[in-house]
Amino acid sequence: MNFRGRWVLITGASSGLGLEMARLLAKEHGAHIIAVARREDRLTALKTELESAHGVQVLPLSADLTKPGDAARVFETATSGRSVDGVILNAGITYFGHALDQPPESFDAMLATNITSVVRMSQLFGAHFAKREGGGALMLVASMAGFSPLPYQAAYAATKSFVISYGRSLAYELRKAGVSITVFAPGGIATEMLSLSGLDRKFKAGDLGIMSAEACARIAVDAFVRRRELAIPGILNRFLATMFKVLPQGFLVGRSAAMYEGGLPKEPPAT
Numbered sequence: 001m002n003f004r005g006r007w008v009l010i011t012g013a014s015s016g017l018g019l020e021m022a023r024l025l026a027k028e029h030g031a032h033i034i035a036v037a038r039r040e041d042r043l044t045a046l047k048t049e050l051e052s053a054h055g056v057q058v059l060p061l062s063a064d065l066t067k068p069g070d071a072a073r074v075f076e077t078a079t080s081g082r083s084v085d086g087v088i089l090n091a092g093i094t095y096f097g098h099a100l101d102q103p104p105e106s107f108d109a110m111l112a113t114n115i116t117s118v119v120r121m122s123q124l125f126g127a128h129f130a131k132r133e134g135g136g137a138l139m140l141v142a143s144m145a146g147f148s149p150l151p152y153q154a155a156y157a158a159t160k161s162f163v164i165s166y167g168r169s170l171a172y173e174l175r176k177a178g179v180s181i182t183v184f185a186p187g188g189i190a191t192e193m194l195s196l197s198g199l200d201r202k203f204k205a206g207d208l209g210i211m212s213a214e215a216c217a218r219i220a221v222d223a224f225v226r227r228r229e230l231a232i233p234g235i236l237n238r239f240l241a242t243m244f245k246v247l248p249q250g251f252l253v254g255r256s257a258a259m260y261e262g263g264l265p266k267e268p269p270a271t
Ligand SMILES: NC(=O)c1ccc[n+]([C@@H]2O[C@H](COP(=O)([O-])OP(=O)(O)OC[C@H]3O[C@@H](n4cnc5c(N)ncnc54)[C@H](OP(=O)(O)O)[C@@H]3O)[C@@H](O)[C@H]2O)c1
Pocket: 011, 012, 013, 014, 015, 016, 017, 018, 036, 037, 038, 039, 040, 063, 064, 065, 066, 090, 091, 092, 093, 113, 141, 142, 143, 144, 185, 186, 187, 188, 189, 190, 191, 192, 193, 194, 196
């Protein structure tokens, strides 16, 4: 799909993967960007950066996707007076630690951000694209964590399993209407997600298997414009994804848990 002079909405555009995808879509594809996140100052800085460097238009759209109604408000604002041709639902949060320790408000925010807002916005934009000539492109950012249970990121992995399953079903349902759904499933990326969750106690930029946000965004944007149904960036991640299909799940869960040894915040709660 050619996005030159067309609008692409990206959630989670204030940092990490979303920020780098916005930069690439503006710089190399000439796309106008609707940048969604909570931190308005960062979205305003992105507008200044991209408009002056690449001559595209940027609409900063501050929204908290945990709030009921914000997904619909984003859709209404984005589509009023402009044609949106692409949407990347990238905003996401994790929790790293013992599953029993995850505070209820952390779990609720995760469910709202990683699942509820993704479903709501997929429905709104999917229906919008399906109704019109030319369809549209939607990409859901999942994770390798969604391919197998993942101790110490238990709820996060389950939300990303949902995104993979939901996105792939939706791809089938909307294909004939000219709407592409790309599920993008990266492994570790050196972003604020690692530092905010404490995962940086185990994983850092430059470690084997940890991609830079720029490198990962390049593969994501390529999959999005080519309208691929599933994309996993990096040879190592694609190898692991194959192993997830063939190795016994008990073994995989144990190996995944072992990755976090020494990095956990504290001992499991006493019973
Ligand atoms: N980093 C990894 O290792 C990794 C691996 C696999 C998949 N992923 C996935 O990649 C995606 C991007 O993550 P990242 O690594 O780039 O993390 P990040 O740097 O922490 O970015 C997360 C983005 O989501 C936004 N966001 C979070 N909560 C929000 C809310 N309630 N409302 C609106 N926006 C919200 C944040 O913006 P504000 O804080 O300004 O709202 C930020 O722009 C996520 O879906 C994540 O699950 C990441």
